[in-house]
Amino acid sequence: xxxxxxxxxxxxxxxxxxxxxxxxxxxxxxxxxxxxxxxxxxxxxxxxxxxxxxxxxxxxxxxxxxxxxxxxxxxxxxxxxxxxxxxxxxxxxxxxxxxxxxxxxxxxxxxxx
Amino acid sequence: xxxxxxxxxxxxxxxxxxxxxxxxxxxxxxxxxxxxxxxxxxxxxxxxxxxxxxxxxxxxxxxxxxxxxxxxxxxxxxxxxxxxxxxxxxxxxxxxxxxxxxxxxxxxxxxx
Numbered sequence: 001x002x003x004x005x006x007x008x009x010x011x012x013x014x015x016x017x018x019x020x021x022x023x024x025x026x027x028x029x030x031x032x033x034x035x036x037x038x039x040x041x042x043x044x045x046x047x048x049x050x051x052x053x054x055x056x057x058x059x060x061x062x063x064x065x066x067x068x069x070x071x072x073x074x075x076x077x078x079x080x081x082x083x084x085x086x087x088x089x090x091x092x093x094x095x096x097x098x099x100x101x102x103x104x105x106x107x108x109x110x111x112x113x
Numbered sequence: 114x115x116x117x118x119x120x121x122x123x124x125x126x127x128x129x130x131x132x133x134x135x136x137x138x139x140x141x142x143x144x145x146x147x148x149x150x151x152x153x154x155x156x157x158x159x160x161x162x163x164x165x166x167x168x169x170x171x172x173x174x175x176x177x178x179x180x181x182x183x184x185x186x187x188x189x190x191x192x193x194x195x196x197x198x199x200x201x202x203x204x205x206x207x208x209x210x211x212x213x214x215x216x217x218x219x220x221x222x223x224x225x
Contacts, residue, residue, distance in 0.1 A: 089156065098144055099214070103148075
């Protein structure tokens with residue numbers, strides 16, 4: 001069963017716009033929530049990550065918002081660029097399973113010029 | 114520093130054939146992982162190894178075996194391939210107590 005639910009499945013945003021991808025989880029034992037970016041034909045690469053004791057983390061144009069009580073977290077991409085067009089995966093993991101990742105199903109983002 | 118390498122890049126098998134997917138990392142990481150990626154399913158964990166000599170099942174271990182040959186290498190074996198195992202397989206590694214996983218380029222497997 002999918003432990004992390006991700007939406008939307010696909011997203012089209014104009015250049016300069018804000019891209020928002022949402023994820024929800026059930027297992028309160030999760031203590032690490034990363035986002036991975038994947039380009040066609042490549043392996044995923046870590047984009048940004050957050051722990052549940054923090055409500056927001058920002059790195060450049062990428063921000064994670066985390067709502068522990070709602071068991072939800074989201075990725076915001078500000079000033080979206082065509083080079084951001086990729087598939088984005090949220091994930092969750094916990095220390096007692098070696099931080100093995102439980103991935104969402106992914107969001108295919110297309111940023112149009 | 115090559116990071117995580119996987120061989121082969123692409124393989125076609127017939128149902129019932131066996132093969133081993135190879136993974137190696139040169140970052141001196143203790144933890145290694147095997148995932149499979151299917152369209153619309155995200156990545157799902159097959160097996161992982163928290164340290165040399167240990168392995169644990171993930172979400173979808175059936176039909177697979179793994180070997181942590183040494184600290185650098187973690188192989189995935191399909192003993193009798195089935196069409197349902199057609200997928201892209203990714204190996205990843207991470208440092209002890211370090212959550213960041215570094216992924217290899219993947220092996221694309223087609224089982225006919």
